[in-house]
Amino acid sequence: MAAKNTQVLMKQHPKGGVTEQDFEIVEREIPKPGPDQVLVRNIYLSLDPYMRGRMDPVRSYAAHLHPGDLMIGGTVGEVIESNVPSLPKGTYVNGMLGWQEYGVAKANELRVLDPKVAPISTALGVLGMPGCTAHYGLMEIGQPKPGETVVVSAASGAVGSVVGQIAKIKGCRVVGIAGGKAKCDYVVTELGFDACIDYKAGDMHAAFKAATPERVDVYFENVGGEIMEMVFGRLNSFARVAICGLIAQYNGQPYPFTGMRHVLVNRAKVQGFIISEHMSYWPGAITEMGGWIKEGKLKYREDIADGLRNAPQAFIGLLSGRNFGKQLVRIGPEKL
Template sequence: MTQKNQQILLARRPSGAVDERDFRLVETDVPQPAEGQFLVRNLFLSLDPYMRGRMSDAKSYAKPAEVGEVMVGGAVGEVVASRHPKFKPGDKVEGPFGWQLYALTDGKGVRKIEDRGIPLSAYLGVLGMPGVTAYIGLLDIGQPKAGDTVVVSAASGAVGGVVGQIARIHGCRAVGIAGGADKCRFAVEELGYDACVDYKAGRLDEELRRAVPSGVDVYFDNVGGEISDAVLLRMNAFSRIPLCGLISEYQHPEPRGLRNVRSLLVNRIKLQGFIVSDHLQRWPAALADLSRWVSEGKIKYRETVAEGLRNAPAAFIGMLSGKNLGKQVVKLS
């Protein structure tokens, strides 16, 4: 092949907020597959909050990205050359291919995508890791019952947007929390939330109290910090909190932490952090249900699309500050 590969490397570990100088764009030769490998031309790159944690070398649930190496991340693409018995040129695939135009892989962690008339980028969002995260976190950990009130922070995001719709499918009242009138309007009018509280309006406690008059049975927490403290004051006895993310703290070297911890005790709340990759046995059922709900129109989704690999760092920084609506992806082709 005469094409060149472009890659974005982790140039340095950020201290505090991520900066575009933390990344470096390089050009390399396109690699050729050895026996048991295949080459993927990436078409869409996924940008997700967890990547901020991978940029740090602090102890975590996964190995950090290495300085000088390709930035970690999922992507969807097309097999263009193969010496692997289970993958052939033309196959559409999703996997941990990283921030680059071409990726060489042995197939570990890669899934084939069947042609169902659904855009490929959806397999990075509602039909990918974020959708499965929403499904497992809400249904397995949150365990909602019909009639429950489910509150979701970052309600217009890739995960939160799916959580609210699954809650509604299961007969729950879904209340979102999002930043800005436009995001709240999207959550209610397009995603079907029963109500949405705009935390940027400066009336979080008052508006939340009005939105959940019967209290909160399940709080799907994507953000932590002040928003989670406000929700803790509205939790019902024996309620559940699936702790999915802490995006309010990812850009700050000194975490704020929770202050209304007393509510966990007096309300006998179950709070459980979870990582979706710990639940691989649940992925097939989750993806089957999510695919059916998308096909039936019961789950809707929105994407924010950046154009070109070189714009991935700026799009990633924008996502961390809440500039995206729905799932953030980068179109590479």
């Protein structure tokens, strides 16, 4: 075992875009598990856009971080010391242990993983929070019907890629929006989307209009800003919009959104949601998506940065769209 526990802290609240100077890397003593606790050696760390919001000192759905706090984040790891009979040494678990090599947790704070069912990394992606976010937002809020047009922004990302594939399984026409030819080619040729708009390629508005001849019935929003404005202008009557994220606006750039007229005229339903408030939904969604993976109907892609010390740089890349697939950090080997 390592002599120290490497951690990444938020050094200061970002002023605009996140920089590496907003983080501090420290080494502390490896914690000892108390009664009814286990010590986990983290193997993978999930990087997600919601973390940017938690770095700002503003009111939100969850408490914000303070300077000196450990960066929050989902992890997958191995139990290496246990005071819980149901979680013996060697058990793989998923929890919220943050940006650190080692963490302690109680049994009710962890999800046990079976590496024979799927790679343990998927518990942070397609069979974890991003996948459940996609499933819930599309099925519960979007309520897609066969033949309808579903649009999803950040289409090659961990959430958007799953949204589009589920919509195809449900018999919909799916149009993605992503940044760059490689990402658009991926969601069309590999994931089976009907079309993908490259917002970096030129006249995004004309391309989007051509790709949605029957306009938009369901929109899964991950980005905000100009893209959201564009899609709202193509909504059908009684369209459904699931607001999952607004990554284009997370660095504090305001956007003068004027699309509420389209909501009124089209009698659209617009609903934001936070998947952590719907934990009872996860088991059913994970079971269904696991079946689709085995059947070859649901594919996923991971973008893995090596080393916890590279997490800040990988996170900055995620916020600017440099990642391709679910962004993970490999903290350590799966087997020592």
